[in-house]
Amino acid sequence: MKQLFSLAIGASLLLFSLSVLPSRSLAEEAGEDAGSVSQPRRPNFFHILGSIVFTPLHLVAKTATCVGTQATAAVAYTATFGVEGYYGGGTNGRDIGETARRSCTGSWIVRPSQVMRDYGE
Numbered sequence: 001m002k003q004l005f006s007l008a009i010g011a012s013l014l015l016f017s018l019s020v021l022p023s024r025s026l027a028e029e030a031g032e033d034a035g036s037v038s039q040p041r042r043p044n045f046f047h048i049l050g051s052i053v054f055t056p057l058h059l060v061a062k063t064a065t066c067v068g069t070q071a072t073a074a075v076a077y078t079a080t081f082g083v084e085g086y087y088g089g090g091t092n093g094r095d096i097g098e099t100a101r102r103s104c105t106g107s108w109i110v111r112p113s114q115v116m117r118d119y120g121e
Helices: 002-020 026-034 045-079 093-103 112-119
Strands: none
Touching (some): 045 112
């Protein structure tokens, strides 16, 4: 009984959220395309859903890339400690550190606007 009640609440929340979202007709979209200046589109339900689905996948891949690059950089930095670099008398440590730092930068979540840009409608 409790499981049936939870399912009914979840389904009603989903239906309510879908009904509240602003919908646009094909005529509105065609009229907007004909104009010279178009308003930026807002992400719809499917863009938000894509964000929810893709964020855990991206988070796992980003974490693996970051940790793997940091571990590889630590080994490379230790192995080449004091070795002259190819620029201005510096060592390779600066380039190795920069590569390791860049692997962990950037967005760690997928935003609905990114899903909208990548996958369109």
